[in-house]
Structure formats: structure tokens, C-alpha cells
Amino acid sequence: FQRRYIDRSRRSPSPSADNEGEGNGAGDDEDNYVPYVPVRERRRLQLEAMARRLHGLGGGPGSGSGGNSASVSDANDSDGASGDREADSPAPEPNLTEEKRQEGVTLLEMQRELKRKADDVKESEHTKKLKEEAVILEFLSDKTALKGVSELAKGIQYSTALRTGWRPPRHIASMTPIECRAIWDKFKILVDGSDPPPPITTFEVNFREMKLPHALIRALSKKGIEKPTPIQVQGLSTVLSGRDMIGIAFTGSGKTLVFSLPLIMFCMEQERNLPFSRGEGPYGLILCPSRELARQTHDIVRYYSIALEMEGFPSLKVAALIGGVNAKEQADSMKFGVHIVVATPGRLIDFLNKKLRQPAGVSPALPQVCRYICLDEADRVVDSTFEEDMRTIFSYFKAQRQTLLFSATMPKKIQQFALSALVDPVIVNVGRAGAASINVTQSVEYAKAEAKMPKLLEALQKTPPPVLIFAEKKADVDAIHEYLLIKGVAAVSIHGGKDQEERKLSFDAFRHGERDVLVATDVASKGLDFPNIEHVINYDMPADIENYVHRIGRTGRRTQRGLATTFINRQVDLSVLLDLKHLLIEAKQTVPDFLAELSRGEEDYVNIAGEVGCSYCGGLGHRIADCPKLEQKQRMAAHSLAKGPDYYHGTDGADY
Ligand SMILES: Nc1ncnc2c1ncn2[C@@H]1O[C@H](COP(=O)(O)OP(=O)(O)OP(=O)(O)O)[C@@H](O)[C@H]1O
Numbered sequence: 001f002q003r004r005y006i007d008r009s010r011r012s013p014s015p016s017a018d019n020e021g022e023g024n025g026a027g028d029d030e031d032n033y034v035p036y037v038p039v040r041e042r043r044r045l046q047l048e049a050m051a052r053r054l055h056g057l058g059g060g061p062g063s064g065s066g067g068n069s070a071s072v073s074d075a076n077d078s079d080g081a082s083g084d085r086e087a088d089s090p091a092p093e094p095n096l097t098e099e100k101r102q103e104g105v106t107l108l109e110m111q112r113e114l115k116r117k118a119d120d121v122k123e124s125e126h127t128k129k130l131k132e133e134a135v136i137l138e139f140l141s142d143k144t145a146l147k148g149v150s151e152l153a154k155g156i157q158y159s160t161a162l163r164t165g166w167r168p169p170r171h172i173a174s175m176t177p178i179e180c181r182a183i184w185d186k187f188k189i190l191v192d193g194s195d196p197p198p199p200i201t202t203f204e205v206n207f208r209e210m211k212l213p214h215a216l217i218r219a220l221s222k223k224g225i226e227k228p229t230p231i232q233v234q235g236l237s238t239v240l241s242g243r244d245m246i247g248i249a250f251t252g253s254g255k256t257l258v259f260s261l262p263l264i265m266f267c268m269e270q271e272r273n274l275p276f277s278r279g280e281g282p283y284g285l286i287l288c289p290s291r292e293l294a295r296q297t298h299d300i301v302r303y304y305s306i307a308l309e310m311e312g313f314p315s316l317k318v319a320a321l322i323g324g325v326n327a328k329e330q331a332d333s334m335k336f337g338v339h340i341v342v343a344t345p346g347r348l349i350d351f352l353n354k355k356l357r358q359p360a361g362v363s364p365a366l367p368q369v370c371r372y373i374c375l376d377e378a379d380r381v382v383d384s385t386f387e388e389d390m391r392t393i394f395s396y397f398k399a400q401r402q403t404l405l406f407s408a409t410m411p412k413k414i415q416q417f418a419l420s421a422l423v424d425p426v427i428v429n430v431g432r433a434g435a436a437s438i439n440v441t442q443s444v445e446y447a448k449a450e451a452k453m454p455k456l457l458e459a460l461q462k463t464p465p466p467v468l469i470f471a472e473k474k475a476d477v478d479a480i481h482e483y484l485l486i487k488g489v490a491a492v493s494i495h496g497g498k499d500q501e502e503r504k505l506s507f508d509a510f511r512h513g514e515r516d517v518l519v520a521t522d523v524a525s526k527g528l529d530f531p532n533i534e535h536v537i538n539y540d541m542p543a544d545i546e547n548y549v550h551r552i553g554r555t556g557r558r559t560q561r562g563l564a565t566t567f568i569n570r571q572v573d574l575s576v577l578l579d580l581k582h583l584l585i586e587a588k589q590t591v592p593d594f595l596a597e598l599s600r601g602e603e604d605y606v607n608i609a610g611e612v613g614c615s616y617c618g619g620l621g622h623r624i625a626d627c628p629k630l631e632q633k634q635r636m637a638a639h640s641l642a643k644g645p646d647y648y649h650g651t652d653g654a655d656y
Contacts, residue, residue, distance in 0.1 A: 126608045129608055129623065129625075130608055130611065132625065133611075133615060136616075136624050136625060137413060137416065137615055137616075137624065146390060146394045146417070146418065146420045146421035158400045158423045159423065159424070160423070160424060161242050161243045161244060161402070161423055161424050162371070162401070162402050162423075163242050164240065164241060164242035164266065165269060166211065166240040166265070167211075168197065168198055168200065168237055168241075172198050172200055173198060175198045180198050180199060183199045183201060183233070184234070187201075187230035187233055188230065188430060188431070189230050189231075189233065189234050189428060189429070189430055190429040190430075191234060191427070191429075192426070192427040192428075193424070193425055193427055194424060196234070196238065196243075196426045196428075197237040197238050197240075197243065197426070198237060199233045200228070200233060200236065201228065201233055202228070203217055203220060203225075203226070203227065203228055210236055210237070210240070211240075212265070213308065213313070215307055215308050215310070215311035215312075216261065216264075216307065216308060218307070219303070219307035219308075220257075225254075229249075229253050229254040230249065230253070230430045231247055231249035231254060231258055231428065231430050232254050232257060232258055234428045235428055236258055236261065236262065238426045238428060239258060239402070239404060240265070242402055243402070243424070243425065244402060244403045244404065244422040244423050244424065244425040245404050245405070245425060245426050245427070245428060246404075246405045246406075246410065246418065246422070246425055246426075246427045247259075247404065247405070247406040247428050248406075248407060248410045248427075248428070248429045248430065248431075248433045249408065249428075249429075249430035249431060250408055250430065250431050250436075250437045250439075250553070251437045251549065251550060251552075251553020251557065252439070252553055252557025252558055253408075253430065253437075254558075255376070255407075255408075256297060256300055256527075256529075257300075258406065259286065259376070259404050260286075260297070260300055260301050260304065261304065263284040263286070263301070263340060263372055263374070264301065264304055264305050264308070264316065266283065266284065266371075266372060267283050267284060267305075267316050267339040267340060268308065268314055268316070270283055270339070271314040271315075271316065271339065272314055275314070276337035276339060277336075277337055280337040280338075281317070281334070281337050281338040281339055281369060282319070282334075282340055282369075282370055283339050283340065283369065283370060283372060284339065284340045284370065284372035284373070285340075285341050285343065285348075285372065285373045285374070286301075286341070286342045286343070286373075286374045286376060287345055287373070287374070287375050287376065287381050288343070288344060288376050288377065288381070288527065289376075289381045289526055290344065290523050290526060290527070290528075291322045291323055291325075291344055291503070291523075292494070292507055292523065292524060293376065293377065293527040293528060294320055294342050294343060294344050295342075295504075296527070296529060297342050297376060298318060298319075298320040298342040301340055301342065302318050305318060305340075316339045316340065317333075317334075317337060317338045317340075318338070318339065318340045319334050319338045319340070320333075320341070320342050320343070321341055321342070321344070321347045321348050321351055322342075322343065322344050322347055323346050323347045323500075324499065324500030324503075325500055327350070327351075330347075331351070345381060345389050345393065346389075348393060349393065352392070353392075370397065370401060371400075371402060372401055372402045372404075373397075373401055373402070373403050374403075374404040374405075374406065375405045375406070375418075376406050376407075376527060377406070377407050377526045377527050377550075378405035378406060378407045378410065378414065378418065379407050379409055379411060379546065380407065380409075380526050380546075380550070382414055382417060382418075383414075390417075394421060403418075403422050403423075403425075405422075407433075408434070408435075408437075408549060408550065408553060409433060409434040409546040409549050409550065409618050410434070410618070411433070411434065411546075411614070411616055411618040412615035412616075413615055413616045413617075415427075432586070432612070434545070434546060434549060434613070434619075434620075435549070435586060435587065436548075436552060436553070436583055436586075436587045437552070437556045438556075438587060439555075439556030439557070439559070439560060439561050439562060440536075440552050440555055440561075440562045440563070440564050440587075441561070441562070441563050441564070441589070442552060442566070442584055442587065442589045443563065443564065443565045443566070443590075444565075444566045444580065444584070444591075444592050444595060445565060445566070446567075446568060446569060446592070446594055447568070447569055449569060449571070452539060452540075452567055453480070453483050455567065456484075456537065456539065457487060459537050459565045460535075462535060462563060463534040463535040463563055464534055465516030465517065465534065466510065466513065466516055466517070466518070466530065466532065466533055467517050467518075467533070467534060467536070467537060468518050468520065468524070468530070468535075468537070468554050469517060469519045469520070469536075469537045469539055470520060470521070470524070470525060470536065470537070470538050470540075470542070470551045471519065471520075471521060471539040471540055472521065472522070472540050472542060472543065473521070474495040474496065474497045474521060476539060476540070477493050477494075477519050477520060477521055478493065478495075480493075480519045481519045484517060489516065489517055490514075490515045490516045490517065491515060491516065491517040491519055492505075492509050492510055492515045492517070492518055492519070493506060493519040493520060494506050494507060494518070494519075494520045494521075494523060494524055495520060495521040496521065496523055506518065507524075510530065511530055511531070518530075522542065522550075522551070524554075525542075525550045525551040525554065526550045527550075528554060532560065533555040533557075533562060534555065534562065534563065535562065535563045535564070535565065536551055536552050536554050536555045536562065536563070536564045537564075537565045537567075538552075538564070538565070538566035538567060539567060540567060540568075540572075541566055541567070541572045541576060541577075542576075543573070543576065543629075543632075544576070544617055544619070544629050545576060545579035545580065545583060545617065545618065545619045545620070545621075546617060546618055546619075548580065548583070549583070551564075552564035552566075566580075568580070568595075573628055574598070574600070575621060575622050575626065575627075576619070576621075576628070577621070578598060578599075578619075578620075578621025578622060579613075579619035579620055579621040580595065580621070581595045581598060581621060582613075582620035582621045583620055586620065606620055606621065608623075614626075614627045616629065617629040617630070
């Protein structure tokens with residue numbers, strides 16, 4: 001299994017991989033066969049030989065038994081990486097050792113000197129690698145800013161964040177930096193950016209802390225929401241203060257409320273001051289990568305705004321612009337003014353480009369008055385729609401707005417892309433961007449293609465329903481769905497090839513517990529919050545590790561625990577498997593032997609000076625220079641140049 005992967009690797013194998021993957025050359029020349037000696041053993045033999053040589057020379061300072069044993073134990077104590085290098089580097093020549101010995105240098109000192117040199121080499125290699133990566137990243141970043149056309153034309157550069165009427169209560173605002181840091185440390189929150197607003201640790205009922213209305217606190221309470229999660233502790237005060245923000249936190253950790261609640265509060269304030277009239281709005285725009293997620297977010301925003309309206313607050317109009325649904329009806333719903341629009345990017349662009357017939361009175365340039373834009377699952381939105389589409393959307397803005405990006409996975413590349421749209425942002429991290437939720441137990445099983453279906457039935461026995469099954473291809477989703485129905489399992493399915501009505505029916509049946517199993521492509525992997533999913537089964541490993549993180553994040557939400565089972569086999573790309581291996585290690589999960597054995601020497605560069613993994617896709621098992629996703633994207637971009645701009649559209653990724 002391992003050999004196959006090493007053979008399929010696009011990179012030239014490392015010397016150690018050559019040794020391990022001797023299948024290629026084995027038998028070519030049996031006379032030349034040299035048995036493999038493990039590194040630790042080689043190092044021990046070398047040290048023994050050196051010690052013998054020193055004994056043979058009659059001893060001296062540091063060469064007595066005490067000196068030797070100190071050298072050996074010191075070498076054994078050193079970490080594996082440096083040990084490997086020492087073992088691979090040639091042993092000191094006997095005459096050199098003798099020379100040094102005569103200079104009074106002990107074996108221990110020589111050993112330390114060798115280690116220091118090896119570390120220096122390693123450090124300069126790492127610095128070089130980091131510089132190379134910065135150049136690649138720089139090369140990949142398009143210099144066209146994510147801004148409105150008029151801003152670009154007039155050279156407008158905003159330097160301060162928008163101001164809102166919200167202020168933290170005095171006892172919170174007066175917290176010292178040390179007090180803030182203590183809260184961040186307690187909740188494991190990393191905050192970056194100038195002068196971040198203070199964290200707030202409770203949704204205090206009597207207006208004192210987050211200053212949310214009682215009606216909203218009650219509506220939260222009805223959903224079992226009493227205390228803020230870590231991303232809410234820092235995120236809500238940041239957004240309520242009007243600051244731009246990048247919010248990164250585990251799947252199921254409550255990011256949706258961080259951008260929804262402040263937006264509702266801002267719209268209430270607007271509506272109170274100057275009610276929206278016919279054709280006006282929206283004030284806020286939320287972009288989602290899939291229709292189902294857009295619908296879910298729309299429903300959440302409606303739930304809280306209706307709860308407020310029932311208690312005497314102004315009525316807010318919330319509209320959805322979602323592909324696959326009657327466009328005229330959607331446009332009509334905005335006729336009388338709209339406060340908040342939740343959209344998928346494709347339908348929004350059609351709307352902005354006036355491809356859709358708009359009823360009289362509806363503003364053709366939607367974001368003209370828009371002061372708030374949020375990209376939920378931001379990396380997925382940008383990834384699936386392309387940066388160009390984002391530029392189109394941003395080009396319609398006419399004034400400064402508050403810009404927010406949220407996701408559980410947010411590679412550096414995406415953060416860099418977004419920076420031109422952000423003004424003095426605050427970056428809030430709870431856990432590493434791209435880390436899997438710690439509430440999910442991850443199990444990885446080897447399954448040959450033909451054994452997957454029976455194994456699926458076995459996996460379904462592991463937990464009670466509801467269970468989500470993911471597959472990469474639409475055809476596989478259909479095949480699994482049919483198989484499960486034949487076996488008597490109450491299953492439904494969704495993918496990008498089904499019409500919207502069918503998708504909605506399946507989705508609702510599963511959400512309301514009328515069906516036990518939902519089989520889906522990645523359209524259902526991002527952001528969807530089905531209640532109490534017990535088990536996520538990956539019928540196949542997704543082509544990129546971020547999708548894996550999103551898929552398994554459909555279970556283990558809030559504080560619940562969940563199980564994820566993933567089938568892998570030799571068809572999976574080596575890079576993706578290495579990403580998976582390191583993700584499992586990071587999450588302290590059991591790594592099966594067949595995965596643990598896979599290696600191409602990546603351990604040495606998974607973490608370079610604190611920079612972990614690939615800055616393009618976030619995978620932990622490779623660096624940007626070896627990123628399979630980047631490679632594929634560039635190949636596809638070359639194709640699309642030949643085929644025209646619509647080449648990508650219509651896939652499950654671009655779920656318009
Ligand atoms: N403070 C809270 N206490 C308890 N439950 C909460 C809290 N905040 C949100 N929730 C609930 O947690 C669930 C997950 O929230 P949400 O969908 O916002 O997560 P997310 O971080 O956006 O996940 P994903 O990355 O998958 O999109 C929802 O059911 C939500 O109602």
C-alpha cells in the first residue's frame with residue numbers, strides 16, 4: 001500500500017523513501033543488496049565505533065568511560081530530526097577526532113558541535129523555504145483590490161473602521177490589556193489587530209454586558225443559548241463595535257450568530273431612525289457558498305428578527321437571492337425595501353448585472369446603500385466562485401462598509417486575498433484555521449472500491465440515526481441512495497444535479513427526522529446545522545482536506561460529541577492522505593497503521609518556524625510548493641482560458 005503511494009508521488013522520492021520503496025529496484029541486482037539499517041541503530045553503531053577509536057587511542061580528558069557514556073546518552077536524548085541528520089552526515093575522520101582530542105575537545109563537545117552545525121543548516125533551509133513560499137503567495141495574489149469601482153477610480157482608501165452606536169459597558173470598556181488577555185487565554189482565543197474591542201463573557205439578561213435587548217436574549221434562550229461560545233465572546237463585541245473581522249473557529253462553534261445578531265441590531269437602529277421605503281436596501285448582505293446554507297441562514301435571521309418584532313421592535317425585511325428558485329419572485333420580495341439579503345454569489349451577480357428582470361422601483365445596483373457584508377464559509381465562497389466574482393460583487397459598493405469573513409478553514413491565501421477589502425481588521429482565531437472539531441471522533445478505514453457498499457451498511461450499525469453520508473461524485477450519491485433504499489434504509493439524497501424542489505424536499509425530510517440518512521455531495525458539507533447528527537460517513541476522501549474538516553463538522557456540534565468514519569484506498573492522492581494523517585495527529589486521534597506508515601519525509605517541514613502546513617489550502621501534510629490543489633487549479637485555469645469563463649460554473653462547488 002505504502003509503496004504504491006510512494007510510486008505515485010509527483011515529488012521525487014526522498015533517499016529514505018527510496019530505501020523503503022525498494023520494490024522498484026528490488027531484484028534488479030541482488031548482489032548489490034544492502035540490508036536497511038534503521039537510523040537509530042546506525043547512529044548507535046557510529047557512536048560505538050567512535051568510542052572504540054577513542055579507547056584505542058589510550059583515553060584522555062573526556063574519553064574515559066564517564067565521557068563516553070555521556071556522549072552516547074546525549075546523542076540518544078537528542079530529537080529524531082537532528083539525529084537523522086547526524087547519522088546521515090559522514091562520521092568525523094579518525095585523524096580529525098584525534099586532532100580535536102589533542103586540542104582537549106571532549107567527545108560530548110564534538111557531538112554538540114555537530115548538532116549545532118546540523119541545526120544551522122536546517123534553520124537556513126527553513127528560512128529559504130519560507131522566503132520561497134512568500135514569493136509563491138505573492139505571485140498568486142492578484143493585485144486588483146477588492147473594492148468598489150468608484151473607490152478605485154477616485155483612489156479612495158479607508159483607514160479607520162466604521163463607527164456604530166454600540167459601546168461596551170463601562171466596566172468592560174475599562175478592562176486593562178492584562179485583564180483582556182486573561183480572558184483570551186481562558187477561552188483559548190487568539191486576537192490580532194490594532195486596539196481590539198474587549199471580550200464579553202456573558203449575554204447578560206439586564207442589558208449590561210452585550211447590551212442586547214431582552215427579547216433577543218429570550219429568543220436565544222428558547223434555542224438553549226445561554227452563554228456565549230469563545231468566538232462569540234470576542235466576535236460579538238468586535239462586530240458590534242463596527243470593526244472589520246476575520247473570524248476563524250471550529251465547525252459548530254456558533255459563528256453564525258456573531259454576524260447575524262449585530263446585523264439585526266444595526267438594521268433595527270436604521271429602521272427606527274429612518275424607515276426603509278420602496279426599493280431601498282439592503283443594509284446588509286450575507287453571502288453563502290450553497291443554496292441550502294443560504295436558506296438556513298435566512299431562516300435564522302428571520303427567526304431572531306421576528307422574535308424582536310413580536311416584542312414591539314420594527315419589522316425587518318429579510319430576502320433570499322438563491323439560485324434554482326424563481327428569480328422574479330425573489331426580486332418581487334424586495335420590491336418594498338429590504339434590510340437584509342442572504343444570497344449565493346451566482347444569483348447575486350445575475351441580479352447585479354441586470355440579467356434578471358427587476359420590478360419597477362427595485363434598485364438595480366443592490367449594494368449601493370449596503371453597509372455590511374459578510375462572507376460565511378468565506379474560503380469556500382471565494383474558492384468556489386473565484387476571486388473574479390468577488391471583485392464583481394465588491395465593485396458595486398459605493399461607500400465604506402463593514403466587511404466580515406467567517407470560516408472554520410481559512411488558508412493564508414484567502415486571508416491575504418481579503419485584506420484589500422478590510423479596513424483595520426481584527427482577526428479572531430479559536431483553534432488553528434483548518435483544525436477539525438475536537439468533539440468528533442475520527443475513524444479511518446481501508447476499503448477497496450468494491451467493498452465500500454457492504455462496509456457502508458456495517459458503518460451504519462455503529463450509531464443510531466441521523467447519519468450523513470458524503471460522496472464526491474453525483475453518480476456515487478445516486479448509487480448509494482439506491483443501494484440504501486434497496487436495503488430498506490430510509491434515505492434521501494441531494495446533489496447539484498437535482499432540481500431545487502427535490503433538494504428542498506430531501507433536505508427538509510432529513511432535518512425534520514422523517515428520514516434517517518442523507519446522502520450528499522459537498523453541497524451539504526459547509527455550514528449546515530442539522531440537529532444531533534450522530535455519525536458522518538465519508539464514502540470517499542474529499543479531494544481537499546478542508547472539505548473533510550467541513551464534512552465531519554456536521555456532527556459534534558455545540559458541545560455534543562460525534563463520530564466520523566472515512567473510507568480510504570489507494571485511489572486517494574498521497575498528499576491528501578498525508579494531510580489527513582497530520583490532521584488526525586493534531587486532533588489526537590488514532591492514526592491507523594497503514595496511514596502512519598505513509599511518509600515522504602514531510603515531518604521535517606510540516607512546521608517551519610511556527611508556520612504550519614500549506615498556505616494555499618491549509619493542508620498539514622505538505623507546503624504550498626507541493627500543493628495538489630494549487631496544481632489542479634492552475635491546470636483548470638489553463639483549460640478555462642481555452643474554453644471560456646463559464647467553464648467552472650455549474651459544478652457542485654459553485655452552487656449557484
Ligand atoms: N452560545 C451558544 N450556546 C449554545 N449553542 C449555541 C450557541 N451559539 C450557537 N449555538 C448553536 O450551535 C449550533 C452551531 O452554530 P453555527 O451553525 O453558528 O456554527 P458554525 O460555527 O457556523 O459552524 P460551521 O463552521 O459548521 O458553519 C447551532 O445550532 C446554534 O444554534
